Amino acid sequence: MMINHHLKFLLFSLIFKTGFSAEISVFVLTGDSVELDIQTKLPEFEELTWIYNKLESIVKYYSKFNIVNSYPAYNNRAILNETTFSLILENMQKKDSGLYTARINGQIINDIVTYRISVLDAVKAPVLTVNSVMFSSNSCTVNFTCRTQDLVINSNYQNNTCSQEEVTSQENNTLILSCSEELIMCNYSNPVSWKKDETKIKQLCVNKENEETKAKPTLLWLYVLIAAIVMLILVGIGIVIHRHTRKTGTRVVSETVYAQVEGQEMKTTNCDAHTYDVPERLQTPTQEEMEVNNPTTTYCTVGQHKKPTNPIEPMDHTIYSSVCKQPPNKQTVI
Template sequence: MELRLLLTLVLSTHITGFSAEISVFVQTGDSVQLDIQTQQLPEFDLLAWTNNKSEAIVRYNSDSKRVRPHDSYKDRVVFNDKTFSLTLKNMQKNDSGLYTARTTGLITTDLVSYRVSVIDSVKAPVLTVNSNWSSSDSCTVNFTCRAHELMINSSYQNNRCSPQEVTSHINTLILDCSKKYIICNHSNPVSWKQDRINITQLCEDKDKNLKSIHSPTLGKAFGSLCIVLIFFILIVLYFKCKKGSQEEVEGNTVYAQVEVSFKLLFIISLQTSLICCHVV
């Protein structure tokens, strides 16, 4: 059984000239170069690059040195008559498939075969912070990294987070952190994009938010108490001045003094009120 398997592999290698397909990914709209891996080619009359539709993309005649591209590829191919490599331009998704270099002479030999996949560039990931702040001194942040059908939920605490990676087919989502940033990378074999959040700024904003929650409450309470106290004093002064003005006095001199005193006290109270509002 083992001898039969070994013989099959040897015959296959002799006939085809290669043992496996080479996978190649190319971004939509880009070019791809397909090289012949064999250093020494067998003698041949004709060398052709074909696609999985059995179309000869380009033919090269070793005697005449003539290069003949297929009509549908005429403006999209570059053939190197020294290395026999093939460059395909402006690749589209319907160009995905198997590309084979084959020589024809006394024998037909497949030199190399490429499985080409034309794919789009990735979309940018989205990094979302779920801000459930606590009064803790440490900056703890819960966040979600999402792209395509992939998602990672994690948290940042004590200046670090656990690196995570998830994959789906050819897409990969990687989450990592530094002392300054939370970083989310989305990639495929032809492109990558990133979203990041400045964790330093985020923690500073957290401290400001916590202060704004506690400090204004105390300030408003103090301000309200201050204004109530001032109005209470004004009411007391008003009635005292009114009572004093009704007492028997000689002429209108005392009444005028009382009225002046009330106005003076009113001005002082008003200034005190303004000071309280400024402090709050």
């Protein structure tokens, strides 16, 4: 009967000689099946039994009756090949780890072969983290960390290479860090599984170079923007100061002088047969009046023309006024 399809995973074996028997180490992925071979030509025997941890029988073959007896704990999980007498164990779990021995009974009792099986879970993928990238005209330096649940490697990539490093845990899990011109690779494995994480190193360096190239004009525009903002602030301050100065600055208010005609008697002269009114000059206002009435308006009194004594003589009705102004030093300052 062909049984190779029952074997899902048999990674490798390590053989240790102990007396006349051999102990073979086998690692199995959780949930997979494994086939345990006899590894040698058997002598005549009456019974052949596969035993777990040298105490618990899994299956027994009776050569005289050509009968196979399976024990309840392994029903539907253990299959014996009646031709080669190899044992297939299905759906292996971590509790199934231990020693599996093929023993024959007859004229003599002999352990033909012993397997030490380790059932392991698959490893989880490692995490490769880029911590920093430093780019110069001639080289690119990358600092990175390769991490798993129980193992860590920290290293640097420089000048297109990095030193390969390897660490191993007590559970036979191995973390390996390596580099090429193209990649940084982080590999994590155990005897039954393997996972990796990697980063394209050239892409990191190219992106960093582009960032630095773009950063230079961006920084220049930033300086220009800051200078423009400062100029606007200064112009705004200047406008505010100018307006404030205009509102609170010194202004000279012009004085308006008016002439007012009063009922003063006319003074007559015989110079040119015309009569002129000579106005009386308004007295200069005191300082107190100037401070109270601001701005100050000064009026001059003009004498009114008196009727002529001789009604026959023609009369010139023209009125002349003399306007009085304050001296320049009496102007009011607001």
